[in-house]
Amino acid sequence: MAGLKQVQRQTGVALWRQIADRIREAISNGAYDETGMVPPETMLAVQFGVNRHTVRSALAALAQEGIVRAVQGRGTLIERKERLNFPITRRTRFTAGIGDQAREMRGLLLDEAKEEAGAEVARWLGLKQGEPVIRLETLRQADKRPVSRATSWFPAERFAGIGEAYRAGESITKAFAELGLPDYVRATTEVTAAHASAADMADLELTPGAILLIAKAMNTDLDGVPVQYSISRFAADRVQFTIEN
């Protein structure tokens, strides 16, 4: 297996954090799958060209994240967590898309508000600026593990009561069905990435420096009329998107 090369020193980011990132990446690449353990601290120190204490700081951070668990006398064990695959297609649905990869899917309604459409929301929903929309703040979990934090807007007139319907069914699909929209399609998805904000870090139980995959999505009914615009922030280390054409 290709050895990890020496870290290049980056100003402003502590060495132990850089090394933690490298080890986290190596783990997710399956570099240590054979043993299920991280190499010994002394070996890692040699590989990265740093002091053993620095490696220990890195491993402590990873242990804090729940990625590894150090056992005195044995070594540092990897606590593997799978990356959920999230297919993005014309029929993209969060619950159904992830459903077969986790035992328990939940969608929690954190907040609901009726407000006036801003420029961006109006554009995506095909409304005029200032027209009433309903905004839902939701948190989606797979097996009690937070996966994404979404902000969604809906035309207020057509989907009055969608907050209550979402809270009951814990899914957009069910909420739409409840309100007389049995089917809908994904029209557009824009994907970017960014660092997590403090609020998203808290909701998604992320650690400092965590990355988000951000999907701006627009769903329409079968006539092509926009029914939902949403900005979903996914914990990047827990998901991957798949686009099949």
Place this chain on the structure above:
Amino acid sequence: MAGLKQVQRQTGVALWRQIADRIREAISNGAYDETGMVPPETMLAVQFGVNRHTVRSALAALAQEGIVRAVQGRGTLIERKERLNFPITRRTRFTAGIGDQAREMRGLLLDEAKEEAGAEVARWLGLKQGEPVIRLETLRQADKRPVSRATSWFPAERFAGIGEAYRAGESITKAFAELGLPDYVRATTEVTAAHASAADMADLELTPGAILLIAKAMNTDLDGVPVQYSISRFAADRVQFTIEN
């Protein structure tokens, strides 16, 4: 610890870097569009609850990235840069996709090698492990600004000489055409995000902590036979992906 901290302190990441990230985000959110300038250093120091020198370190980093430019006596000006939109469709092509958003598109061949297909490459290209493939390491630029760093594999028998063809035409599409494949389609794209490796940081002229959008893509010919598997790493702050269904 005297004074309220508006910035949440993250261990292992220097304060000036956290503040640089916050300012960068505020700029890209258009928070300072009215003036085209960042607020004065003293004001930022108060806002973030840190010393002015710390703010100066943050602004120096942003200046290094080319995001702002400080002018003595006047203030710190924002040098806006657009995010390139990269559509992912069945007909995804890098040069054509970005082409209308930049004046000059370039594709540089960094390295070329003939090797045996590993497990992942073999699976994607529909080959047996160990069958010969050609690997190209490429760097794509828009207006001299590095946009993505890609590693691509091609079946060696069918596409012998693709390295030379790529170097000449600076595009995969042209290289394929040169080798008798006038058209191809994007079959699958997987999108993830991660921190940049040291090598990618260098190639893409990124600064520490930078984020990559990673697209694993498979292209087929019109008969559905895989012709290319690639892992492209995009500088996340320079692009967004659009998936139209």
Place this chain on the structure above:
DNA sequence: TTAAAACGTCTATTGATATAGACAACCATA
């Protein structure tokens, strides 16, 4: 039972971060 291997803890030293204060240099404008 013993020894090697591995993680855990402690002390000490050096360089990078962050704060604090003061003042110089420069720009726009009244």
Place this chain on the structure above:
DNA sequence: TATGGTTGTCTATATCAATAGACGTTTTAA
């Protein structure tokens, strides 16, 4: 031209990050 606002530079101090070395504790296997 004078003034207020802004960035640029300097000195000083305290805290954090990283290295270095030594030794303790636990597990595994000989």
